[in-house]
Amino acid sequence: MIRPHDSIIVQTLGRFLIPVVQIFGLYVLFFGQYGPGGGFVGGVILGTGMILSVLIFGHDASRSQYTKNVLHGDGVGMLIYAGVGGLCMIGGGEFLNYANLEIPGLETASRRSLGIVLTQIGVAIDVAVTAVSIVFSLSAEEIMEDSING
């Protein structure tokens, strides 16, 4: 069980740093098509921001049931990735051949670009949620009753 950190300096810095880290993670995620970065790194940075908030504000910082249910969503990223592949099959092509995504008004290359963005979002969600979930698994024993199942 991680308790909230006592020091006011750490808490204030955390309030300032966590949004910056999250914005940087999103930037890395979507900049991956133009420079270094991509879904995996972006997801790890997003997950690190959430881990930072868990370490500073403790497990119970967020009281809403919604954020706790998010932690069960490891599979959502996988679902997005495989779902894009399924959409390609529905469009009449091979699995994960983004050229067959059924989007009117886009040429083939732009469809493939869009497919890359969508699958990167899937990877990022999967990696971020898995990182936070591993931290929750490692950091306490009675989390299951206290925090996640609320």
Add this chain to the structure above:
Amino acid sequence: MIFTFEIPLLLLMLVTAAGAILVKDLMSAVLLLGSYSFFLSLVWAWLGAVDVAFVEAVVGAGLATVLFLLTLFGTAPKDTRLRRPPPSLTTLIVFPLLGILLLYAASDIPGFGDPNSPANIHISPTYLERSFQDTHTPNVVTAVLMDYRSLDTMVETVVIFASGIACALLLRRHGK
């Protein structure tokens, strides 16, 4: 001239890696391993593999260190006391032989940036020439990873997913 950056980086990597193995305290070993990852990411960046350097810096020096530290906080002092028995005779014979074998094999590796090496003449030129027209993605690495080799990346994502599930199954056993 070429070795201005490489030699100090190599020395720092050797020192941090050896320190992570030899140091008595597990906490210092974890931090040394993190700094080793950071120097390794500098080497990747120096070799021009910026994407790999980014991943190494974020995962190796950041996330892995946090996970190691959290594991360390969950252990009792008696678990982290290190006993290092002296290396056995087999180790002393086999590992130098292995090192000599690797050094011998290293002379057959094509030179760095050699345009005629097998890695550079097989399919890489096709990717470099056509990836922008095919996918409108300026970063070739992303185009290869997410488009041409998309199925591989999907299965890698399955591996990450499976690791998260395995951690939850093994460590959250106190729940109902």
